[in-house]
Amino acid sequence: MTTSLIKLENLNKTYLIGEQPLQVLNQVNLTINQGDYVSIMGPSGSGKSTLLNMIGMLDRPDDGEYLLKAKPTVNITEEKRAQLRRDHVGFIFQNFHLIPRLSARENAELPLMIAGISAKQRKVKVLNVFEKLGISDRSEHLPKQLSGGQMQRVAIARAMVMEPEILLADEPTGNLDQKSGLEVIDLLEELNKQGITLIVVTHDSNLGKRANRQLTMVDGKITQDIIRNATT
Amino acid sequence: MLLHDNWLYSWQALVRHKLRTALLLVAVAIGVTSVLLLTSLGEGARLFIEKEFSALGSEIMIVLPGRKETTGGSVPIYGNTPRDLTIDDAVAMEKISTVKAIAPIIAGTSLLSFQGKSREVITLGSSTGIFSVRKLSLSKGRIFTSKAKDPAQAVCVLGSTIKQELFGNKKAIGEWVRFSGQRFRVIGILQERGESMGLDMRQMAIIPIRSAETLFNSPALFRILLELKQSGSELYTENKLMELIKKRHEGEADITILSQNSLMSSFNNILNLVTASIGAIAAISLIVAGFLIMNVSYVSVSRRKQEIGLLKALGATAKEVKILFLTEALLLVSLGVVIGLLLGYGSTILAAYLWPEFPLAIPLWATFASVSIALIIGLLFSWLPASHAAKHDPVLALRGL
Numbered sequence: 001m002t003t004s005l006i007k008l009e010n011l012n013k014t015y016l017i018g019e020q021p022l023q024v025l026n027q028v029n030l031t032i033n034q035g036d037y038v039s040i041m042g043p044s045g046s047g048k049s050t051l052l053n054m055i056g057m058l059d060r061p062d063d064g065e066y067l068l069k070a071k072p073t074v075n076i077t078e079e080k081r082a083q084l085r086r087d088h089v090g091f092i093f094q095n096f097h098l099i100p101r102l103s104a105r106e107n108a109e110l111p112l113m114i115a116g117i118s119a120k121q122r123k124v125k126v127l128n129v130f131e132k133l134g135i136s137d138r139s140e141h142l143p144k145q146l147s148g149g150q151m152q153r154v155a156i157a158r159a160m161v162m163e164p165e166i167l168l169a170d171e172p173t174g175n176l177d178q179k180s181g182l183e184v185i186d187l188l189e190e191l192n193k194q195g196i197t198l199i200v201v202t203h204d205s206n207l208g209k210r211a212n213r214q215l216t217m218v219d220g221k222i223t224q225d226i227i228r229n230a231t232t
Numbered sequence: 233m234l235l236h237d238n239w240l241y242s243w244q245a246l247v248r249h250k251l252r253t254a255l256l257l258v259a260v261a262i263g264v265t266s267v268l269l270l271t272s273l274g275e276g277a278r279l280f281i282e283k284e285f286s287a288l289g290s291e292i293m294i295v296l297p298g299r300k301e302t303t304g305g306s307v308p309i310y311g312n313t314p315r316d317l318t319i320d321d322a323v324a325m326e327k328i329s330t331v332k333a334i335a336p337i338i339a340g341t342s343l344l345s346f347q348g349k350s351r352e353v354i355t356l357g358s359s360t361g362i363f364s365v366r367k368l369s370l371s372k373g374r375i376f377t378s379k380a381k382d383p384a385q386a387v388c389v390l391g392s393t394i395k396q397e398l399f400g401n402k403k404a405i406g407e408w409v410r411f412s413g414q415r416f417r418v419i420g421i422l423q424e425r426g427e428s429m430g431l432d433m434r435q436m437a438i439i440p441i442r443s444a445e446t447l448f449n450s451p452a453l454f455r456i457l458l459e460l461k462q463s464g465s466e467l468y469t470e471n472k473l474m475e476l477i478k479k480r481h482e483g484e485a486d487i488t489i490l491s492q493n494s495l496m497s498s499f500n501n502i503l504n505l506v507t508a509s510i511g512a513i514a515a516i517s518l519i520v521a522g523f524l525i526m527n528v529s530y531v532s533v534s535r536r537k538q539e540i541g542l543l544k545a546l547g548a549t550a551k552e553v554k555i556l557f558l559t560e561a562l563l564l565v566s567l568g569v570v571i572g573l574l575l576g577y578g579s580t581i582l583a584a585y586l587w588p589e590f591p592l593a594i595p596l597w598a599t600f601a602s603v604s605i606a607l608i609i610g611l612l613f614s615w616l617p618a619s620h621a622a623k624h625d626p627v628l629a630l631r632g633l
């Protein structure tokens with residue numbers, strides 16, 4: 001039996017484009033279990049990133065409820081949401097979002113620093129993760145001294161150091177060449193095999209099809225939800 | 233977030249943006265330095281004047297003829313000019329119990345000549361008391377001993393510059409000189425000593441007061457210097473003097489009495505006001521620095537939107553983001569203050585070295601004021617940009633919007 005980690009109930013989100021309201025999420029219902037590997041595909045502007053940001057509690061729905069481990073998250077303070085985000089969610093972005101003035105290690109230490117963990121412990125943790133991701137020798141490099149693949153690994157390390165249950169990746173291979181893109185996906189899948197819940201937004205159907213569960217979004221609605229049985 | 237991580241993070245941000253940091257540092261430092269320098273000028277002026285007045289000595293009082301209407305009192309309705317102070321008035325003052333010595337002074341210019349050389353000199357007629365009251369000592373010869381009531385004597389004591397001009401390196405003691413034609417014997421030369429109460433004693437000649445009375449053909453005194461037996465009796469003496477003059481001047485106390493205390497306190501009031509106001513003007517530069525910090529911080533916040541978005545995505549609360557930006561401002565201002573203090577104190581030390589006669593001194597209150605104004609303004613003016621940063625919507629911020 002699997003526990004339902006994420007439960008979205010009738011989520012709606014409307015943005016005003018000028019005076020024109022645009023419904024980006026339209027009555028979205030979604031349940032994701034612990035350890036799932038979910039891909040979200042769909043045309044540009046269909047609301048994939050918005051949905052991912054909702055799951056990551058970066059964005060708040062206009063109405064509906066989002067239960068994280070059966071606990072409501074919509075009508076709580078921004079501070080509580082920040083804490084939940086810190087403790088349960090790791091983000092990976094298309095353009096990495098590394099802070100240019102900080103070394104690879106310092107970048108990966110950021111969530112630990114925000115969580116108030118001592119410098120010594122941070123370093124041990126980060127170097128440990130770097131080791132697993134094969135970027136130990138790059139720990140003191142600045143982002144500009146790294147390749148795209150290495151930068152995304154640093155970002156993955158940053159998402160992993162807090163040992164979150166949920167890993168959210170928005171077009172993680174979008175800025176990478178095919179080879180390093182595949183390497184990054186392999187890495188994420190490896191992490192998923194170790195138990196993390198992985199949700200990947202992509203418009204690359206080859207990548208999307210690798211997921212156990214493939215969602216397709218059109219105009220703010222989940223129009224397709226394919227669940228493959230874990231045959232491997 | 234741990235406190236020192238907070239500082240470290242802000243410090244790295246400052247170091248990374250060197251030009252921005254340097255510009256703001258300069259602005260804050262200039263503000264602090266200018267407060268320190270300008271107030272130190274005011275304070276220096278106060279100390280300078282204080283020093284001059286204390287050279288007068290706290291046991292010295294000066295009696296001037298005529299009443300000074302310092303309180304803006306009524307227009308004199310009598311229409312008569314004040315009575316002159318006379319030598320006899322001075323002689324009478326000497327009998328007041330608190331008075332140790334008097335030096336009535338008649339002042340005028342006369343043509344001093346010796347063997348074909350001549351020059352105009354300010355000639356002071358006084359009693360032997362002037363030497364002790366003004367602490368004048370001689371380099372050669374002796375002083376005259378005649379008191380105010382003693383008859384005229386044809387002797388004089390010359391200032392060092394005058395002696396040099398008329399006699400060069402030759403001996404002057406015992407020689408006869410002429411003051412506007414009248415013969416006087418030189419009996420003493422004043423020791424070279426700079427100014428005293430605004431008078432260059434090197435350029436003066438001193439003769440007995442009765443001789444001056446005939447020389448200038450007037451018994452009217454320029455002023456009377458009084459030396460008290462002990463300081464602290466100024467008030468008593470002042471009352472006695474007023475009483476005495478009233479008696480002698482048909483019921484009118486038409487004199488003005490100055491003492492070190494009274495002069496200093498009125499000067500102090502003025503100078504403190506001046507110091508405070510130039511300090512306040514300088515503080516405006518701190519406010520300007522504050523505005524600069526605010527503007528630059530806004531630019532910095534908008535440039536670092538993605539960083540703000542990221543911090544939030546990584547779980548930083550709005551409050552934590554705000555504290556980060558405030559810390560940055562506080563660090564910046566503190567550094568600017570330190571530089572400003574170094575510059576301010578450094579330049580007063582340098583100035584003291586270059587112009588030792590003018591005592592520049594940074595008043596302690598100015599140091600405290602400039603430091604706290606800078607810190608307060610720094611925090612105040614970075615509060616808005618920091619709050620602005622904290623309010624960013626993470627989704628938009630991450631996209632740099």
Ligand SMILES: Nc1ncnc2c1ncn2[C@@H]1O[C@H](COP(=O)(O)OP(=O)(O)O)[C@@H](O)[C@H]1O
Pocket residue numbers: 015016017022024042043044045046047048049050051627628
């Ligand atoms: N904060 C916002 N304000 C206004 N419109 C937004 C905002 N965020 C997203 N949108 C719009 O919502 C739509 C869906 O965006 P998004 O979720 O990023 O789509 P996707 O990731 O599928 O391309 C787009 O048209 C986008 O322009």
Ligand SMILES: [Mg+2]
Pocket residue numbers: 048049050170
């Ligand atoms: Mg998107």
